[in-house]
Amino acid sequence: MxxxxxxxxxxxxxxxxxxxxxxxxxxxxxxxxxxxxxxxxxxxxxxxxxxxxxxxxxxxxxxxxxxxxxxxxxxxxxxxxxxxxxxxxxxxxGHSPAPVAKAIRKQARNGLTYMLPTETALTAGRLLTERFGDFAWQIATTATDANRFALRVARAVTGRPKVLVFNGCYHGTVDDAMVARHDGATIPRPGLVGQVADLTRVAACAEFNDLASVEAELKTGEIAAILTEPVMTNSCMVLPQPGFHEGLRRLATDYGALLIIDETHTISSGLGGYTRVHGLDPDIFVVGKCVAGGVPTAVWGLRPKVAEGYLSYLGAKPAGHSGMGTTLSANPMQFACLAATLGKVMTxxxxxxxxxxxxxxxxxxxxxxxxxxxxxxxxxxxxxxxxxxxxxxxxxxxxxxxxxxxxxxxxxxxxxxxxxxxxxxxxxxxxxxxxxxxxxxxxxxxxxxxxxxxxxx
The missing domain is CATH 3.90.1150.10 (Aspartate Aminotransferase, domain 1)
Structure with missing residues (x-):
């Protein structure tokens, strides 16, 4: 024993x-x-x-x-x-910020969901760009959904099958991110419930702060996107070493992959998240959790060039389900709380x-x-x-x-x-x-x- x-x-x-x-x-x-x-x-x-x-x-x-x-x-x-x-x-x-609580009371009198935008939605879109930068925005209910949709866009635009994530990463419950690195190889994370698909066919795993391991995966030509937090969280926190994020941007560009920055936890970094505070340049930006003051909301945005490529893809694809979007996403309550948070709380x-x-x-x-x-x-x-x-x-x-x-x-x-x-x-x-x-x-x-x-x- x-x-x-x-x-x-x-x-x-x-x-x-x-x-x-x-x-x-x-x-x-x-x-x-x-x-x-x-x-x-x-x-x-x-x-x-x-x-x-x-x-x-x-x-x-x-x-x-x-x-x-x-x-x-x-x-x-x-x-x-x-x-x-x-x-x-x-x-x-904080719990129930006053501007958010007020926005909830006001919107509750005018309906909770109806699958159509409101004038407040237009205000929220403008505020998203002011806070986070020049992106074409979409609304989801959770950051998991936002990451999942962003990965579909990345695969559509690049025509490649895999996402590159980092060992120990956290991106909600996105299936594609549930891989680990063991003895230099990508494996499915242990403990997954009811997992039947081979995740190594859609994902590769590198070590955070190790640009050589990133480049080795990018050289395969299979990587559609690098999905990363600016700082590793949801574990014992790991800070990026000097030059790491600049290296990710350079490698993504050199090998034709998109760079997705998930700020769902690192929104704590300052106004505009770690991306704005430290001058990162992602192709796709994701943030959730607190962005609407605690009401379930997430956003994902595409740089103009990526948005243009994606709209071109949509115009050419066959009609049918996209595999993206949920009925209750982009509801008027989300927009009311999003606008209140961005305009009066996230200051x-x-x-x-x-x-x-x-x-x-x-x-x-x-x-x-x-x-x-x-x-x-x-x-x-x-x-x-x-x-x-x-x-x-x-x-x-x-x-x-x-x-x-x-x-x-x-x-x-x-x-x-x-x-x-x-x-x-x-x-x-x-x-x-x-x-x-x-x-x-x-x-x-x-x-x-x-x-x-x-x-x-």
């Missing part, structure tokens, strides 16, 4: 187990109403949750939310939490506030890690901050996967919850919204330090 390690990310395993038991008991004792409600009503759902990933939270059982406003969240037992998860970016600008002033306070958070966490002697590090991209329970910086997806320490992360999540702080469940991510107060940031730093002090006593 394999022996348990004496230390886990620098923490004695026996101490970690004791903290884990105590924090789980504390969480449970604070939520009698939640346990009672789950016992009565959860059985109607498959595996007792409305969406399977709600089981992935490290808390002993799901928390039932009563209300959320700004950067605060309250559960049905009355426990109040400083919310740094913010719907895993969906509510990055330079709000980003400046987020950036300043996220800097305070990152600096505070890094100082506590250093003081306690933890072999960890902190990464920040604009309003997005992560602590990583391993030395850094990380260079690619393989290193990011190895840096995960579930035993530590689970304990930290629950312990922070018990001290009034909620962070993202799938990784150690924290977002700072315009509504986040300095005192909330200081409470998070103090709670983090209290737990660290015990772990590394």
């Amino acid at each position: 394999a022996r348990k390690p004496a230390l886990i990310a620098g923490v004695p395993a026996s101490r970690l187990e004791a903290i884990a038991r105590r924090e789980a008991d504390r969480y449970t004792a604070a939520r009698p109403a939640t346990r009672k409600a789950l016992g009565k009503g959860a059985a109607s759902f498959l595996d007792s949750v409305p969406m399977h990933w709600m089981k992935d939270w490290p808390m002993p059982f799901p928390m039932l939310v009563a209300r959320a406003k700004g950067a605060r969240l309250t559960d049905i037992d009355g426990n109040k939490l400083d919310d740094f998860c913010l719907g895993d970016t969906g509510s990055m600008f 330079a002033e709000n980003y400046a506030r987020m950036e300043k306070r996220a800097g305070r958070l990152a600096q505070g966490l890094a100082q506590r890690i250093e003081t306690r002697g933890a072999p960890w590090h902190v990464v920040r991209v604009g309003a997005r901050v992560e602590f990583i329970c391993a030395p850094g910086p990380l260079g690619n997806g393989a290193e990011a996967a190895n840096a995960h320490v579930p035993e530590i992360e689970t304990v930290l999540h629950t312990a922070l919850l018990n001290r009034g702080v909620l962070i993202a469940p799938f990784h150690n991510m924290m977002l700072v919204s315009p509504a986040t107060k300095k005192r909330q940031i200081d409470r998070l730093i103090a709670a983090f330090d209290e737990i660290l002090a015990e772990m590394f006593a």
Whole structure:
């Protein structure tokens, strides 16, 4: 039988187990109403949750939310939490921003969906171009859909079959992105449910920050598009090395592939996303989650030359289903919330506030890690901050996967919850919204330090 390690990310395993038991008991004792409600009503759902990933939270059982406003969240037992998860970016600008709530009330009186545009849709289109650049826009409901549609366009325009993605990438649940790199070869990701098609026929996988591996795949002549986040997220965060994005743009151009930038998480970087802040030049741009203030909405846009090529393709193709579009996408409620968010919430002033306070958070966490002697590090991209329970910086997806320490992360999540702080469940991510107060940031730093002090006593 394999022996348990004496230390886990620098923490004695026996101490970690004791903290884990105590924090789980504390969480449970604070939520009698939640346990009672789950016992009565959860059985109607498959595996007792409305969406399977709600089981992935490290808390002993799901928390039932009563209300959320700004950067605060309250559960049905009355426990109040400083919310740094913010719907895993969906509510990055805070819960129910006033302009969005007002837009919802107004539009609700005029209908929710009717498969036709509104005058507000025209305003939203103009604001999209002002915020993100010169693209011809389309509206989807999720970033997964937007990425899926963008890939169809890329294949149509280039006539090539494959997408190139990066090991450990995150692009929602797009089938084509569910590949990994192992021993220099592309393989389907393990754990996929009901997967029957060979994904290596439609996708290739390279390592982030490794332009040689990118060029090797492009040389096959099969790559229609490179699909990438500017920064690897949804894992232990990996920053691009100097020259990496310039190299991607050059290689895509040289080999006739399109470059798709997915900003669904890196919209935290600043006004216009990482693309605008750092001067990237994608052929196709995708962003979702928070772009309509939390109402399910995503957008994808084509540079004029790509749009022209795609419209030419459409004019020549046979009549029939395109395999793109969903009935409820581009509904009037989306446009009302999109225009309100782009025009009144996603502003330079709000980003400046987020950036300043996220800097305070990152600096505070890094100082506590250093003081306690933890072999960890902190990464920040604009309003997005992560602590990583391993030395850094990380260079690619393989290193990011190895840096995960579930035993530590689970304990930290629950312990922070018990001290009034909620962070993202799938990784150690924290977002700072315009509504986040300095005192909330200081409470998070103090709670983090209290737990660290015990772990590394």
